[in-house]
Amino acid sequence: MSYAKGKQAYGICDISGFRYKLKDMKRTWDGLLVGPDQWNEKHPQLEPRKHKTDPEALFNPRPDKAEDGGNGFIVISSPSITKNFSMLPNTIPSKFELAKLSSDLGSVSVVENDNSVSQTLGSQLITAFLGTVTVSGNITESVSVTGQAGTSAIGSPTVSADTVYTVTVVGGNPSNHPYYNFGSSNKFAINGSTATADVTLSLTEGETYRFDQSDSSNSGHPLRFSTTANGTHGGGSEYTTGVTTNGTPGSSGAYTQITVAVGAPTLYYYCTNHSGMGWTANTV
Numbered sequence: 001m002s003y004a005k006g007k008q009a010y011g012i013c014d015i016s017g018f019r020y021k022l023k024d025m026k027r028t029w030d031g032l033l034v035g036p037d038q039w040n041e042k043h044p045q046l047e048p049r050k051h052k053t054d055p056e057a058l059f060n061p062r063p064d065k066a067e068d069g070g071n072g073f074i075v076i077s078s079p080s081i082t083k084n085f086s087m088l089p090n091t092i093p094s095k096f097e098l099a100k101l102s103s104d105l106g107s108v109s110v111v112e113n114d115n116s117v118s119q120t121l122g123s124q125l126i127t128a129f130l131g132t133v134t135v136s137g138n139i140t141e142s143v144s145v146t147g148q149a150g151t152s153a154i155g156s157p158t159v160s161a162d163t164v165y166t167v168t169v170v171g172g173n174p175s176n177h178p179y180y181n182f183g184s185s186n187k188f189a190i191n192g193s194t195a196t197a198d199v200t201l202s203l204t205e206g207e208t209y210r211f212d213q214s215d216s217s218n219s220g221h222p223l224r225f226s227t228t229a230n231g232t233h234g235g236g237s238e239y240t241t242g243v244t245t246n247g248t249p250g251s252s253g254a255y256t257q258i259t260v261a262v263g264a265p266t267l268y269y270y271c272t273n274h275s276g277m278g279w280t281a282n283t284v
Contacts, residue, residue, distance in 0.1 A: 174194040239267060
């Protein structure tokens with residue numbers, strides 16, 4: 001069916017009701033036929049953009065599962081705590097306990113450099129992991145490590161002490177000493193023996209050894225170390241690396257102590273005043 005061109009036709013605006021030439025009228029986005037002064041484009045807010053939710057979850061993530069804890073420490077102090085750079089016996093109780101911990105316990109160390117005090121380390125109750133418990137120092141009294149409870153894993157409780165050699169001086173040129181008929185007739189005895197096997201020592205690198213010269217027979221016989229056999233009497237010089245001394249030989253508390261350095265050479269202990277009294281201290 002054909003339609004007239006409508007060049008002279010009129011139409012009524014669906015909005016205003018006014019008459020307009022039909023050829024000039026426009027259709028709106030919602031289907032109304034309106035005059036040109038009533039026509040507007042569709043407002044953008046009538047067609048809002050679709051909102052896309054921001055993705056939050058990761059596909060196949062690799063989170064850090066480590067739960068790092070802090071490092072704690074216990075300090076026991078006193079206004080007067082020094083005795084040759086060590087704590088006095090009365091500044092640390094003979095028994096002390098750690099409270100219950102709710103996280104990891106690392107390494108617990110008790111170092112005692114006075115051999116007159118016994119130490120007890122007890123009651124470490126751990127809910128996660130107990131590391132290494134170490135008690136070290138010049139301890140000749142009792143040491144007990146008790147009560148390490150762990151709900152997960154427990155390390156290796158160890159007790160180590162500095163080696164103490166009791167030094168005495170034996171006169172009369174003992175025939176079993178390696179310096180028999182050489183130098184002084186007095187010889188250093190180690191732990192009561194002048195036999196070659198007993199006065200030949202093995203010192204481990206990193207370990208500490210104390211040569212106790214408290215016995216009165218040591219009077220006038222300071223023990224020292226050298227890298228030369230018979231020390232200064234053999235043309236050598238005194239070795240001082242890691243060596244400390246305390247008191248006067250022959251008096252209570254007197255000692256010579258050495259912490260063996262890594263890579264230390266073979267050492268020889270000797271009396272600074274008399275030749276032929278000491279012997280060899282091999283380092284291993």
